[in-house]
Amino acid sequence: MIKRAVVRGVGHYLPDRVVPNSHFETFLDTSDAWIRGRSGIERRHFAAEGQTTSDLGARAARAALEMAGMQPDDIDAVIVATSTPDLTFPSAATMIQGQLGMTRGFAFDVQAVCAGFVYALSNANALILSGQAERVLVIGAETFSRIMDWTDRGTCVLFGDGAGALVLEAEDGAGETADRGILSTDLHSDGRYRDLLYVDGGVSSSQSTGVLRMEGKEVFRHAVEKLAQTAHAALDKAGVSAEQVDWIVPHQANLRIIKATAQKMKLPMERVVVTVQDHGNTSAASIPLALSVGVERGQIKKGDLLVAEAIGGGLAWGSVVLRW
Template identity: 80%
Template structure:
């Protein structure tokens, strides 16, 4: 018998404020057509004044717990993937833990920018298969609207706020590819590429800073590395794109999503796409898409799902799981 980390529940939360592309026409030199044609984004959600990343994460966690038929008392650990924690410290995860009413277990953040949720899932999987935790809440939550330079049309139109969450639970499997749960993971980073995607603030500057990105370079790395990491995870299982029911990619740009699917030889009708409605929500984008994909009736029990993401660092990776 093999211990697997199985998805027990999924949920998401989006702030109430919806911002269509047209809103940016009065801020920077852009248009709805320009944004759509280059990114596929039509609208995104922004947090309200006083609303925090941990608030979003808590709401998504509550939705995932309800979907799983569990309460916070059933959870052993909380992992929050985020680059926009409420404070420098303590972690957003401990704040979610408190808002959920948990006074037991442990909580911590994972910071790998847009790849954060893949890194968090991999950590949660390791905790479960090692026996350190039986049930783990894995959350991606971001308030990237607070990092935007509103004079930079190349970045400010791309990002949104939101949160998604999964409940992972230990279960026994036969040790085959037919098992439910996380089957394979693949993680990478390369700090030499820091300058193509970063925030120019932090404790060294005494400022929050703004997101800075060299879009063409990020695009090039993303298309190359996302397909490679997805193939690497599948190869560990002796599988290929033909075996995949759904790709649930990081929702950064429709052109990156399409190019990656093409390299994996997976048709777009087997790719969950939400970028048009949410924009790039960084570490929240994959759990958001998983939750929406289930709600749409796309992702069903037994489906083989591949998630892959790349973010600042550069950091990138993938997870193969059976729903």
């Protein structure tokens, strides 16, 4: 028998404000057709004034806990993947812990930009396998609308705000591929590519927040190659083949990247959970959002084999294979 980190609940939260592509036509040289053609995005959600990343994350966490049938104090650890925390410190995770009324356990943030949720899941899995935690709340939450350059039509039309959460619990498995829970993880980063996707401000460098900068064509090229590689590596570690995968749940950055990665993995789009058209790129929130929506739609069912993969600034990338 071995321990597995099994999903007990999933939930998400999107801010009330829905922003269609037509919004950008009012102040940028762009169009709905151009944005759809380039990214597949049709609309996204923006946080309200005064609404913070921890607010979004706490709402998603409550939904996941409700599905799991758990209370906040049943949780041992909270891990939040975010690049847009409320404050420089303390962590968004401790703020969410406070909002939930959770008075025990520990909480911390993980920062790997769009790959953040995959990194957070990997950390949660390690905590459970090592016995440091029995139940872990893993959250991806972002307010990327706060770091946009609204004059840059190549970036500001792509991003949105939102949050998603999973509750993981330790369960005995047989050590076989039929086990429920996380079967493998695969993480990578390469700091040589930092200038391809970054925010041009920070505490130590400029004492400012800064705005997002991206070399879109280069990011696209790296994304397709690296996402397919990490997904296959994680599948190999888990001892399963791509043909056995029920659903790819990719980082929802760009429909063209999603399609190209699926093609490289030789999997049809009918087996890919796609939400980018409704949410835009919500960075670390995109995978848990897609998981929650996939369950809500009736796509993802108990026992399904999933691959979640993502790439973000750093560059940082990775994947997780899990049985729902």
